[in-house]
Amino acid sequence: MSALDKKLLRDMVRLWAQALAIALVMASGVTTLILAVGAYRSLEETRSAYYERYRFADVFATAKRAPEFVERQILEISGVAAAEARIQEFALLDIEGMEQPATGLAMSLPDYRELRLNRIYLRKGRLPDPGRVDEVTINEAFATAHNFELGAKFHAILNGYKRPLTVVGIALSPEFIYSIGPGDLIPDDRRFADLWMSEKAMAAMFDLDGAFNSVSLKLLRGANQAEVIKQLDDILERYGGTGAYGRKDQPSHAFIDAELKQLKSMAQVIPPIFLLVSAFLINITLTRLIALEREQIGLLKALGYRRLTIAVHYMKLIVFIAAVGIVIGVVAGTWLGQGLTRLYADFFHFPFLIFKRGMDIYAIAAGISLATALLGGLRSIYTALTLPPAVAMSPPLPTHYAHLGIEKLQLIRHLSQLTIMAIRHIIRWPVRSALTVLGIAMSGALLITALFSLDSIEFMIDTIYFQADRQDATVNFTHEQPRKVLQEVEHLPGVLRVEPYRSVAVRLRHGHYNRKLAIVGRPPGADLSRILDRDNRPVELPQSGLLLSERVAKLLHVSRGDMVDVEILDDSRGQGSLDATSIGTRRSTRRLPVAGIIQSYLGLAVYMDLLALNEMLDEAPVVSGVHIAIDKSRTGELFKAIKGLPAVSAIALQDASLAKFRETLATNLTIMTTVYVVLSVIIAFGVVYNSARIQLSERVREFASLRVLGFTKGEVSHVLLLELAILVAAAIPLAFVIGYGFAWATVQGFESDLYSLPFIIKSNTYAISALVVLAAATVSALIVRRRIDQLDMIKALKTRE
Amino acid sequence: MAQSRKKSHAKTSPDVMFKVEGVTKVYHTGELDIHALSGVDLTLYEGELAVLLGPSGSGKSTLLNILGGLDVATDGHAWFRENEITRLTESELTSYRRDHVGFVFQFYNLIPSLSARENVALVTEISKNPMKPEEALGLVGLDHRLDHFPAQMSGGEQQRVAIARAIAKRPEVLLCDEPTGALDSKTGVHVLEALTSVNEELGTTTAVITHNMAIADIAHRVFHFGDGRITKTYANKKRVAPDKVQW
């Protein structure tokens, strides 16, 4: 090994703590990059492979009842490659040992051919035999939640008849990677099932012989999806079509999209923060090292070492630090990536997982980190190269300190000389001080970004469960029911109050913006389930006009007072009208004013008065479901009674839903918060430790002299600690500001058609972030302080500079 | 003069090692220009041991730095043998230093993180025909301190390591800027002995800056500096051995 490399090695050993602190910051960047990009790619790749192999459809539509020949009409739409029609109905499930009824979506499987689209992956067993009304294949998650093996039995209420079903197969489907029950906030695999049954059996059960009520289409490459949807809607209109939609509105697909979007924004925001901070740390550390080694550099030049050799010498140092950071980052990133993917496996149902862990992402992460690191060192290396050998031989001039400019103030006279030393040092290096402050602030900001989501979600939970949807349970019907069903529900045991609602599929248009969604009609004075305005105060529904959630208003570019066109997709009058020859009956469209903008964190909410809605639809009043208040001591009886109601497709209990919501969040948020806290501590520690070490090295003679003059160890450390304290104190408010910004950006990045997050940061979050930063800073400062205590006065004064 | 040259032909026509003609050096520092050198002429012969004397700020170091290729002259010419060093580019100067010049500085300038042996190896690794680091350290009487770090050695020992480092590549010239400045007389004698023995045994042309008039007695020739010029030059009739120098 050359003498120069030996010097490098010993420098590394001497600087190991600083180097490690920097390497850890860099490692955090690498980790988060590999984690986010790796998870993004794995998820994306797995999903698209699954879609590809199991032929996930592009367009979906439901109808009331469409005769078989309509399928051929659909196939003639230009751009359609394949179609798969089926029967699908919701069913209440009665499972032994579970008091509460579960809900299943029963779907028909063609009896004598394979599925053309949305093929299912059979994990175990087989598909139901043709015509068997008592055989069912169920989704894997539901089976796991109930410990169902092949041969397990449960009951389902199918079109009013309670039937025993035997599990003959366990399967997964690309339609239900994310499988959520009607009215639920979060998947609950115990309470929601996908059921596949024989087509012949289902047709018989639901009186749909020779007909279907659901169709999926695969489009040709380059087909115009909007045009296909329009034509499909036209065809299905008279069969009770409720409006076709593309993948973007398919719930499972949309949820994964939302997750992918978040991973992407994580990959774009978090790693750069770490890499920039590590570049800064390398910059200050190397600048200091080169200042310390001025004479050594001059000497090397005097001895005839070439500039390139010297540059390479210092670059090796950077490369070494970066290499340590990259190795730690790669290991941690891979390990955490597996953890995250495992988490996904719990949350998303895939038959297989493709770990997309291409070498390229490692290469990119390593390349970017190394480049940032070298960039951080560029300036100081350049300084080293331009040092003329002769100048390097003469001792450096004493550091020039500026007057504070505030000396005239009375106040300053009261400060001790030691305090003034600390302040002058900060002012002497304004850029470095500012960047140190920024670095520490980043740590606090990251924490705020992590912790605020707890505040937001708590707020969202309070709003949804305790301010808006205050009902104890929601009962959904398989199909719209006449209003008299209300009395029936009211008379169920334990029911205290009922409030009906009616949901209608529509397409809202404003200018060239349009969106398919559901209008929910509610009775005036509804008190169980309330609508909240943007300040979360309950609002009364206006007698006419629509209340739109902020998200919908944004999508349609409307504000209060604008008119929107309401195209009614879900027209129950169309039901059964079989004069199929009169093609081209235009769907009815109304023009309604936007009466107000309201708050809603879930879905695309649009409300209107129930009476006005019924009037608009020009039909006998019907309801889609009811919100109920119940006597919680009688839920057992209630459930039993509901299991006997043929019209009911699902009952969602607010308590259970909230519990499940919290349970899911608890796992996810705990992991996330832990990761963020660790990352923030690494940054805070790295920045404070490095700047303290550099300060110490710059002032070691000064400190030694002070000790010689008779100052105590405590007084001397005071100078160093005070400077750090001032920097940290300045960083904390900045952290609040940056954290506020990050949190705001996170809320924006989170927003989708499925949910949006309220922007709430509690003072606790600020306080905790400040405390964590303070603690990390204090610990690192104290470590450096110990070095002052052990200061060897003689040695420090003997060495030059 | 030049009694102890190794090369026999030297007596008749000693080779010129350095030739300096009208070299000036001006430092521009804010308000006023500092004329560190204002027209220096000088010739140094091969194998010669020269001492440069003069008050502080008279330009000794500046000249030495220019001769050694550490600094560039503002005006004038300087030759190393037939090469004009005042015309060399930055990278040519680097090669010049690497191949021909050995430096010894007042503050030793050892690399603190390298041992004595390694500090010397720093040079031998990049030279064409070096001695072994151990050999160079032997020449300055430090064979027993090979693996000591600078912090573990006295000032005189450190300075001798610096000399060993300078001579290890068998340079043609050895430039020493106050090599004994930081030392007491006893250690100073050790250092001077090391310098004279290198000069005698290897025939290395040596220039030594000092503030100590007594040291001038060990030289073949003495140059007096004053105000950026050479004010007086003389050859010693009788050279004194280092251990006889009094200060």
Ligand SMILES: Nc1ncnc2c1ncn2[C@@H]1O[C@H](COP(=O)(O)OP(=O)(O)OP(=O)(O)O)[C@@H](O)[C@H]1O
């Ligand atoms: N980098 C520089 N910038 C400005 N002036 C300089 C610089 N280096 C040297 N000088 C000035 O040039 C003059 C000559 O300096 P030089 O170092 O050659 O003196 P010296 O004879 O070696 O003095 P000493 O015996 O104190 O080492 C002095 O006035 C000095 O202040």
Ligand SMILES: [Mg+2]
């Ligand atoms: Mg000098």
